[in-house]
Amino acid sequence: MPKNAAITEKSANRPRLGFLRGLTLLGLVLVLWVGLTMATDSFMTSPNISNLMRQTSLWAIIAVGQTFVVITAGIDLSVGAVVGLASTVVSLLLKAGYPIWAAVSLTMLIGPVVGSFHAFGILKMGLPPFIMTLATMTGLRGFGLLLTDGLTIAGLPDAFVDFSRDSFLGIPMLAWMVVIVAVPAYILLNHSRWGRYIFAVGSNSEAARLSGISIPKTIYLVYITSASCAAFAGILTASRISIGVATTGEAWELQSIAAAVIGGASLFGAVGSVPGPLLGSLLLTTISNGANLLNINPFWQRIITGMLIILIVWLDQMRRKKR
Amino acid sequence: MTYTDAVSDGFPALDGEKPILELRGLQKRFPGTHALKGIDLKLRRGEIHAIVGENGAGKSTLIKVLTGAYLKSAGSILWDGEEVSLSAPQDALNIGINAVHQEVVLCPHMTVSANIFLGIEEQRFALLKKKKMAQRAQEVLDDLGFRIDAEAQLNSLTIGQQQLVATARAAIRGTKLLILDEPTGYLTRSETDQLFALIRRLHKQGVTIIYISHRMEEIFELADSVSVLRDGELVASRAVRETTPQQLIHDMVARSIDEVHYKERIELGETLLAVEGLCGPGFDNVSLSVRRGEIVGIYGLIGAGRSEFVECVYGRHKKTAGMISMCGRPVDIKSEADAIGNGIVLLPESRRDQGLCLNLDVGFNLALPVFRKLSSFGLVNKHKEIAVADRQIEDLYISTDGRLALASTLSGGNQQKIVIGKWLNHGAQIYIFDEPTVGIDVATKQQIYKIISVLLKGGAGVLMISSYLPEVYDLSDTLHVFRSGRLVGSFGPREVEHETILGLAISASNEKDQG
Numbered sequence: 001m002p003k004n005a006a007i008t009e010k011s012a013n014r015p016r017l018g019f020l021r022g023l024t025l026l027g028l029v030l031v032l033w034v035g036l037t038m039a040t041d042s043f044m045t046s047p048n049i050s051n052l053m054r055q056t057s058l059w060a061i062i063a064v065g066q067t068f069v070v071i072t073a074g075i076d077l078s079v080g081a082v083v084g085l086a087s088t089v090v091s092l093l094l095k096a097g098y099p100i101w102a103a104v105s106l107t108m109l110i111g112p113v114v115g116s117f118h119a120f121g122i123l124k125m126g127l128p129p130f131i132m133t134l135a136t137m138t139g140l141r142g143f144g145l146l147l148t149d150g151l152t153i154a155g156l157p158d159a160f161v162d163f164s165r166d167s168f169l170g171i172p173m174l175a176w177m178v179v180i181v182a183v184p185a186y187i188l189l190n191h192s193r194w195g196r197y198i199f200a201v202g203s204n205s206e207a208a209r210l211s212g213i214s215i216p217k218t219i220y221l222v223y224i225t226s227a228s229c230a231a232f233a234g235i236l237t238a239s240r241i242s243i244g245v246a247t248t249g250e251a252w253e254l255q256s257i258a259a260a261v262i263g264g265a266s267l268f269g270a271v272g273s274v275p276g277p278l279l280g281s282l283l284l285t286t287i288s289n290g291a292n293l294l295n296i297n298p299f300w301q302r303i304i305t306g307m308l309i310i311l312i313v314w315l316d317q318m319r320r321k322k323r
Numbered sequence: 324m325t326y327t328d329a330v331s332d333g334f335p336a337l338d339g340e341k342p343i344l345e346l347r348g349l350q351k352r353f354p355g356t357h358a359l360k361g362i363d364l365k366l367r368r369g370e371i372h373a374i375v376g377e378n379g380a381g382k383s384t385l386i387k388v389l390t391g392a393y394l395k396s397a398g399s400i401l402w403d404g405e406e407v408s409l410s411a412p413q414d415a416l417n418i419g420i421n422a423v424h425q426e427v428v429l430c431p432h433m434t435v436s437a438n439i440f441l442g443i444e445e446q447r448f449a450l451l452k453k454k455k456m457a458q459r460a461q462e463v464l465d466d467l468g469f470r471i472d473a474e475a476q477l478n479s480l481t482i483g484q485q486q487l488v489a490t491a492r493a494a495i496r497g498t499k500l501l502i503l504d505e506p507t508g509y510l511t512r513s514e515t516d517q518l519f520a521l522i523r524r525l526h527k528q529g530v531t532i533i534y535i536s537h538r539m540e541e542i543f544e545l546a547d548s549v550s551v552l553r554d555g556e557l558v559a560s561r562a563v564r565e566t567t568p569q570q571l572i573h574d575m576v577a578r579s580i581d582e583v584h585y586k587e588r589i590e591l592g593e594t595l596l597a598v599e600g601l602c603g604p605g606f607d608n609v610s611l612s613v614r615r616g617e618i619v620g621i622y623g624l625i626g627a628g629r630s631e632f633v634e635c636v637y638g639r640h641k642k643t644a645g646m647i648s649m650c651g652r653p654v655d656i657k658s659e660a661d662a663i664g665n666g667i668v669l670l671p672e673s674r675r676d677q678g679l680c681l682n683l684d685v686g687f688n689l690a691l692p693v694f695r696k697l698s699s700f701g702l703v704n705k706h707k708e709i710a711v712a713d714r715q716i717e718d719l720y721i722s723t724d725g726r727l728a729l730a731s732t733l734s735g736g737n738q739q740k741i742v743i744g745k746w747l748n749h750g751a752q753i754y755i756f757d758e759p760t761v762g763i764d765v766a767t768k769q770q771i772y773k774i775i776s777v778l779l780k781g782g783a784g785v786l787m788i789s790s791y792l793p794e795v796y797d798l799s800d801t802l803h804v805f806r807s808g809r810l811v812g813s814f815g816p817r818e819v820e821h822e823t824i825l826g827l828a829i830s831a832s833n834e835k836d837q838g
């Protein structure tokens with residue numbers, strides 16, 4: 001039957017752009033890994049790989065939340081500041097004698113509170129996401145410094161600090177935390193109604209509105225998700241560096257945006273995935289880790305990272321245009 | 324009011340049955356425009372009711388009010404005899420009103436199936452039943468005879484196919500009233516047939532349908548009754564079998580404000596702009612000329628190729644063949660700057676998007692094309708800038724709080740005057756007006772026509788595009804009619820009747836088979 005033939009043909013021809021990009025990124029990471037293994041003795045060693053995974057994990061968790069916001073054509077510049085704030089709050093609570101579960105739970109409240117504030121500012125006060133989160137990026141950092149008087153909080157409980165050093169089945173706990181974030185995030189984005197709404201709002205918010213979708217609820221959802229991911233990463237960071245410092249996570253908002261964009265998210269909205277930012281963070285971390293091992297001037301690292309972002313996004317644009 | 328008898332006499336009798344939808348004195352006002360001036364309308368359950376009217380008559384506004392996209396300003400909407408508020412799209416969806424809009428309002432980055440089920444996703448334990456939805460979407464599409472892959476991304480389809488998806492989407496939503504707003508605009512003949520088959524099927528299932536179109540043959544093929552909107556008023560409601568296309572066209576164009584169209588007799592001078600055999604994207608083989616002191620009108624429906632034609636003359640699109648000359652010399656226009664350099668300026672259709680920097684002040688907008696003239700060594704001479712702005716504000720009677728008021732705070736008519744004023748400051752020989760008076764009140768319209776007269780007396784020529792027939796009809800010295808990218812007729816002043824021109828612009832003959 002010609003009708004069905006036409007349909008199958010079209011399905012087969014439809015390039016899975018996201019999948020292709022994922023493969024390309026994975027290939028790039030593998031090439032770097034093979035190259036680094038051959039170029040250095042220290043890269044493919046258990047301590048280095050664990051270290052690499054731990055650093056990737058923190059960025060990956062933030063980048064997943066960032067991706068949710070970016071899909072709605074928004075941006076969250078405050079995630080670095082939220083990491084800093086969460087790391088000081090959890091440290092202060094632990095020092096004040098709260099049990100770990102209580103300190104962590106209370107700190108996690110930062111997510112909904114900050115995220116709701118962002119959504120409120122965007123929806124009710126009409127501020128552009130860039131400005132709203134730029135303001136909280138500065139403000140929340142100041143809040144963290146105020147809470148600690150700019151001091152470092154040391155002497156956190158061993159159980160809390162050990163968590164980030166432990167492994168389970170040979171894989172660092174921090175990497176398991178990525179799984180805990182990414183799997184529900186993937187299900188939410190790709191297999192739930194709300195995931196559809198996030199894409200719909202980023203693609204054509206008028207069409208979403210005319211379909212009876214609540215745009216405010218969707219905006220609240222993505223900003224709360226982003227701030228919660230950042231708060232979670234902040235707690236894990238405190239555990240990893242075993243201190244609470246208000247200036248932790250400086251410039252991480254840029255890393256998270258870079259990871260999301262390298263992973264294929266479009267700042268114009270409606271394009272993005274969960275594996276994307278995971279691979280993006282892995283690539284960024286590999287570059288910085290490899291550059292350290294190769295004794296490349298750290299200033300060069302920044303230049304290389306910058307050029308890489310331009311290159312990858314440009315290649316992606318070319319591929320999109322060809323379609 | 325003269326049309327009341329048409330409404331009462333011609334209206335298909337309801338036989339005491341309760342209308343499914345009734346509008347009573349429905350009004351919609353926008354700042355500066357009164358888009359719907361008290362619409363009274365009753366829809367019989369299960370009928371196909373066509374609504375016709377010229378561009379800007381209020382058809383799309385009416386649809387947006389009925390779907391909860393716009394809030395009504397006054398009047399009431401009764402659904403099944405009970406008043407409903409329709410204050411949000413969800414309200415309309417909940418009672419079973421669905422619409423397919425003229426412009427496709429779907430999410431281009433999502434799949435066909437995701438779009439079809441947007442907002443009514445099927446799920447189990449909060450997880451989407453993706454396979455099932457894709458399957459059902461495909462079944463619906465196949466069943467309707469649409470050759471569309473349910474898992475294709477929407478933006479990989481043609482506009483026509485997207486329109487069919489929008490229709491299929493509305494069809495599966497438990498629709499009681501389906502509104503189709505010019506659905507065939509982008510469809511090929513075979514797609515149109517598929518759409519009509521769908522409409523007939525829904526009709527059989529008892530769905531009430533509002534069908535908006537300006538294509539007479541479609542109305543006579545599909546509809547049971549037809550209402551005519553003109554200038555935001557419902558001027559006639561008739562049973563389709565008791566009316567004729569001629570009668571409907573007459574209802575659509577009859578006007579009372581002809582005297583607004585201010586026109587002076589001006590001696591025509593030599594030819595300024597001559598276009599010969601011009602071809603480009605969206606139009607083909609167009610030849611016309613504009614003389615000093617002449618208004619050359621271009622009439623056609625939206626999508627007839629008139630805007631594409633002027634955009635090509637203005638250097639926005641590349642011509643593929645043909646020649647443009649100014650004052651007898653061939654000119655090569657590759658960009659807007661070339662056009663302006665040759666004395667051709669465009670006053671665009673969308674003042675807000677294309678004509679003005681809305682969030683900057685009136686004075687800035689008036690000086691925008693002449694900053695080079697106002698500057699020496701790259702620095703703007705403030706005194707000259709103030710002088711050119713104030714001169715135009717005075718000459719054109721721009722009513723504003725002054726040079727420093729933001730352009731966005733002015734009414735549509737005064738915004739249009741700024742656009743004219745900025746080109747007066749620059750100076751030009753050919754002024755292209757694209758829909759010069761859309762959304763402008765009657766008094767300001769007349770002022771704009773007087774300004775145009777002044778331009779003509781100064782030796783300029785005017786090319787005027789309008790979807791508003793009486794305007795181009797009354798003002799043009801020569802009127803060209805476009806249809807499907809071709810110039811299909813040219814007339815001198817009042818050479819033929821309105822009806823002939825509208826008929827020529829609408830004419831169904833071979834229009835769709837070209838797609």
